[in-house]
Amino acid sequence: MTLLLKGGTVVDPSQDIDQEKQDILIEDGVVADVGIIDPNSEWEILDLTGLVVVPGFIDMHVHFREPGREDRETVETGSRAAVAGGFTSVMCMPNTTPVNDNESVTRFLLSKAQEVDLANIHPCGAITKGSLGKELAEIGEMVSAGAVAISDDGNPVENNQVMRRALEYSRIFGIPVVDHCEDRALAAGGCIHEGVVSTRLGLPAMSRTAEEMDVVRDTILARVTGGHAHIAHVSTEESLEWIRIAKDKGVQVTCEVTPHHFILKDEDIGNYNTLYKMNPPLREERDVEAMLQGLADGTIDCIATDHAPHTTLEKDTTFTKAANGIIGLECAIPLAWNYLISSGLISISRLVELFSVNPSHILGLDRGSLAKGKIADVTVIDQTKKVTVDVATFQSKSRNCPFHGRTLGGVPVLTVVGGRVVYNQI
Amino acid sequence: MALCNKHLLSIEDLSRQEVEYILGVARQFRKTFDSPAKERNALQGRTVMNAFFEPSTRTRSSFEIAAKRLGADAINFSTSSSSVVKGESLKDTALTLLAMNPDVLVVRHSEAGAPFYLARYCANAVVINAGDGAHEHPTQALLDAMTISDHKSSFKGLVVAIVGDIAHSRVARSNMLLLNKLGANIRVCSPPTLMPPRFENSEIFSTYHLSEALEGADVVMMLRTQWERQHESLFPSTKEYFSLYGLNTSRMQLAKDDAIVMHPGPINRGVEIDPAMADGSCSVILDQVRNGVALRMALLYLLLGYPEEGES
Numbered sequence: 001m002t003l004l005l006k007g008g009t010v011v012d013p014s015q016d017i018d019q020e021k022q023d024i025l026i027e028d029g030v031v032a033d034v035g036i037i038d039p040n041s042e043w044e045i046l047d048l049t050g051l052v053v054v055p056g057f058i059d060m061h062v063h064f065r066e067p068g069r070e071d072r073e074t075v076e077t078g079s080r081a082a083v084a085g086g087f088t089s090v091m092c093m094p095n096t097t098p099v100n101d102n103e104s105v106t107r108f109l110l111s112k113a114q115e116v117d118l119a120n121i122h123p124c125g126a127i128t129k130g131s132l133g134k135e136l137a138e139i140g141e142m143v144s145a146g147a148v149a150i151s152d153d154g155n156p157v158e159n160n161q162v163m164r165r166a167l168e169y170s171r172i173f174g175i176p177v178v179d180h181c182e183d184r185a186l187a188a189g190g191c192i193h194e195g196v197v198s199t200r201l202g203l204p205a206m207s208r209t210a211e212e213m214d215v216v217r218d219t220i221l222a223r224v225t226g227g228h229a230h231i232a233h234v235s236t237e238e239s240l241e242w243i244r245i246a247k248d249k250g251v252q253v254t255c256e257v258t259p260h261h262f263i264l265k266d267e268d269i270g271n272y273n274t275l276y277k278m279n280p281p282l283r284e285e286r287d288v289e290a291m292l293q294g295l296a297d298g299t300i301d302c303i304a305t306d307h308a309p310h311t312t313l314e315k316d317t318t319f320t321k322a323a324n325g326i327i328g329l330e331c332a333i334p335l336a337w338n339y340l341i342s343s344g345l346i347s348i349s350r351l352v353e354l355f356s357v358n359p360s361h362i363l364g365l366d367r368g369s370l371a372k373g374k375i376a377d378v379t380v381i382d383q384t385k386k387v388t389v390d391v392a393t394f395q396s397k398s399r400n401c402p403f404h405g406r407t408l409g410g411v412p413v414l415t416v417v418g419g420r421v422v423y424n425q426i
Numbered sequence: 427m428a429l430c431n432k433h434l435l436s437i438e439d440l441s442r443q444e445v446e447y448i449l450g451v452a453r454q455f456r457k458t459f460d461s462p463a464k465e466r467n468a469l470q471g472r473t474v475m476n477a478f479f480e481p482s483t484r485t486r487s488s489f490e491i492a493a494k495r496l497g498a499d500a501i502n503f504s505t506s507s508s509s510v511v512k513g514e515s516l517k518d519t520a521l522t523l524l525a526m527n528p529d530v531l532v533v534r535h536s537e538a539g540a541p542f543y544l545a546r547y548c549a550n551a552v553v554i555n556a557g558d559g560a561h562e563h564p565t566q567a568l569l570d571a572m573t574i575s576d577h578k579s580s581f582k583g584l585v586v587a588i589v590g591d592i593a594h595s596r597v598a599r600s601n602m603l604l605l606n607k608l609g610a611n612i613r614v615c616s617p618p619t620l621m622p623p624r625f626e627n628s629e630i631f632s633t634y635h636l637s638e639a640l641e642g643a644d645v646v647m648m649l650r651t652q653w654e655r656q657h658e659s660l661f662p663s664t665k666e667y668f669s670l671y672g673l674n675t676s677r678m679q680l681a682k683d684d685a686i687v688m689h690p691g692p693i694n695r696g697v698e699i700d701p702a703m704a705d706g707s708c709s710v711i712l713d714q715v716r717n718g719v720a721l722r723m724a725l726l727y728l729l730l731g732y733p734e735e736g737e738s
Binding site: 194198199201204318320321 | 435515516517535537538539540542543559560561562596599623626
């Protein structure tokens with residue numbers, strides 16, 4: 001099957017194309033040609049005049065909850081949310097039940113993905129067996145089965161020696177070790193950022209140092225081992241400072257930020273609104289400023305949503321008891337468009353780096369480009385269209401999104417995965 | 427004058443004028459304490475439900491007596507004898523209690539914000555926060571203000587030292603908000619491990635040295651020290667705590683001659699306060715308890731909407 005994406009405004013940093021009117025011809029799932037292409041009546045043709053056409057966006061931090069918590073999300077509902085949100089690829093974190101710490105679970109996830117057949121699902125394996133932080137999981141077997149990274153997300157490795165071994169061992173496969181940085185003793189069971197707001201609300205608080213201590217630990221270990229540490233959902237100004245220093249020293253360290261950490265602050269919690277409870281917790285003004293700065297200056301490599309579905313029941317309780325996390329796939333692009341592009345902070349090209357080129361590179365995927373011969377994953381955005389975020393319209397099984405009700409521009413309208421249109425709202 | 431907010435969840439719900447009005451009504455009620463007919467019938471037929479999800483003796487008794495003195499029915503609900511021990515959620519417990527149509531739900535809970543959560547389901551009942559985790563204890567602060575005003579002519583410029591576990595104290599939080607609203611100068615004193623990182627209000631003076639807090643103070647408010655905290659590396663022992671932060675007669679010399687000593691109770695004698703201080707002439711600790719009943723009568727009365735009668 002041949003598909004011609006006609007007349008769109010293409011932004012593709014891999015080919016130095018920046019807002020040029022180009023056509024993209026797709027044959028057998030790959031890009032066959034880019035340029036001004038004369039249409040052929042046998043092709044399927046989509047007129048993308050006025051729309052922004054970019055390499056498929058990749059969210060390298062999602063929780064699809066399958067296997068184990070299908071009441072929150074499944075590979076199917078999560079995939080639908082992904083493509084509706086303009087994402088062609090996602091990386092699924094391993095903290096499922098059972099934990100994705102062996103090739104059977106990895107294969108299960110991929111077989112589900114094949115059944116659903118919407119977005120590209122890239123499994124992230126666990127670092128340690130059961131994510132218990134003690135013994136390395138069978139990383140090689142998971143990688144053979146299709147895992148592209150390892151992480152004990154949600155239950156970070158405390159033992160420094162184990163983390164060191166993981167970073168060493170990961171070098172065999174050239175995969176990143178993704179770390180949710182949280183020193184548990186320093187976090188002290190806190191459910192909110194320690195600051196003025198936690199003092200006002202009287203909630204058990206988590207010191208920013210809990211994150212920074214592990215960020216520093218990881219950069220030190222990445223430096224001595226030569227492994228690749230990827231810092232998940234970085235959230236404090238100081239964390240970014242340490243990452244910047246490590247990068248300057250040539251350490252192989254990368255990081256991601258979530259939209260909520262560059263938009264929301266702890267004061268948005270108001271009087272205990274559980275939709276604003278996540279881990280890492282929402283920080284302060286200066287941290288949000290630092291995230292925006294890091295996105296602009298290149299310290300931050302990519303944007304990931306940490307899409308964390310929870311049932312309504314899990315959020316309808318007191319703040320301390322409520323579950324951590326929010327869903328992000330279906331509003332991440334409009335949020336980024338509003339707070340990064342419309343505000344004039346970064347260019348569309350930089351946004352494509354953050355959402356496509358860099359995550360592809362970090363995970364060793366051969367994606368993030370619309371060059372001839374590449375897999376035809378395409379995201380199309382209507383920058384003139386506005387949408388009011390409405391959780392009732394979400395494809396995700398869950399509804400825990402604090403951005404409900406916001407009107408945003410920069411709406412994904414077409415998603416093409418492997419040359420196939422999987423979402424079309426043109 | 428009706429109170430602006432339906433519920434009392436935080437001191438922030440009250441304006442300065444409202445606070446002064448509440449204290450005035452409370453003083454009126456206190457006058458009736460010594461007359462033979464203590465019972466009034468202002469709230470006859472009304473139901474005050476004390477929903478205590480955390481142990482409490484004085485606050486619960488105080489609300490109960492206050493309700494009964496106004497002729498209301500007071501019902502006590504406590505977790506040890508309820509379906510909470512059977513695993514019922516806070517929401518379902520609350521909905522069940524509310525289905526019995528109480529007029530007031532007095533809530534004590536170990537989690538900060540629990541009364542806010544319950545208030546969302548209270549279309550018809552008034553919620554009064556009787557202490558939520560380390561967040562607030564607004565009625566305690568109001569009765570403290572009433573007690574201070576019995577001894578001091580004005581709050582303006584009054585130096586109030588609050589000493590103890592500031593980080594975990596709801597009494598400290600509510601008092602800081604209220605006394606600041608009334609114009610007092612607030613000093614807080616605790617070891618750094620029991621002090622919050624920062625305060626919203628930059629006018630609050632904080633110190634790790636008791637002498638700095640006590641020097642020239644008009645009011646010394648001691649907080650209860652939870653001795654269990656020594657197991658969390660917050661202080662080494664109650665003995666050392668007392669030697670650094672305990673209030674005794676010689677340290678009290680630093681305060682003004684007419685300074686008063688307060689404590690929300692329950693007291694740990696020999697941990698934060700020397701028995702000689704607790705029982706001494708400058709102690710107003712039992713006045714606080716007495717005022718607590720009057721203050722809670724005033725609140726129940728005003729929140730249930732009988733302002734006209736109160737003014738007459």
